[in-house]
């Protein structure tokens with residue numbers, strides 16, 4: 255029984271692949287090209303609304319003893335990059351996040367692999383607080 259199902263799936267796969275190859279070789283103009291323009295329009299939109307692209311890096315700026323934005327929501331798998339724009343040292347510590355001391359211009363990146371609310375502070379200035387929510 256199981257064997258037959260597997261063979262059936264393999265045949266399906268071959269047929270599907272053949273179908274794709276055929277489409278790829280045909281030289282009729284693809285009707286899907288206008289989609290790219292739509293994408294570009296979206297990308298130029300707002301900064302802090304995080305959509306699909308999981309490889310995209312999201313920036314948090316550290317300036318005037320603040321994390322900007324202080325609250326951020328990302329998708330699981332996304333990477334956040336903190337950049338210290340102050341002349342004093344800061345760090346990013348809490349909820350499994352732990353950076354070194356960052357000098358001016360230095361960055362720290364962290365990839366949020368699990369759903370959750372991550373609260374962090376600067377250990378040098380503990381009143382500096384930030385939060386990242388990672389969701390599916």
Ligand SMILES: [Cu+2]
Nearest residue numbers: 344376378379
């Ligand atoms: Cu600090």
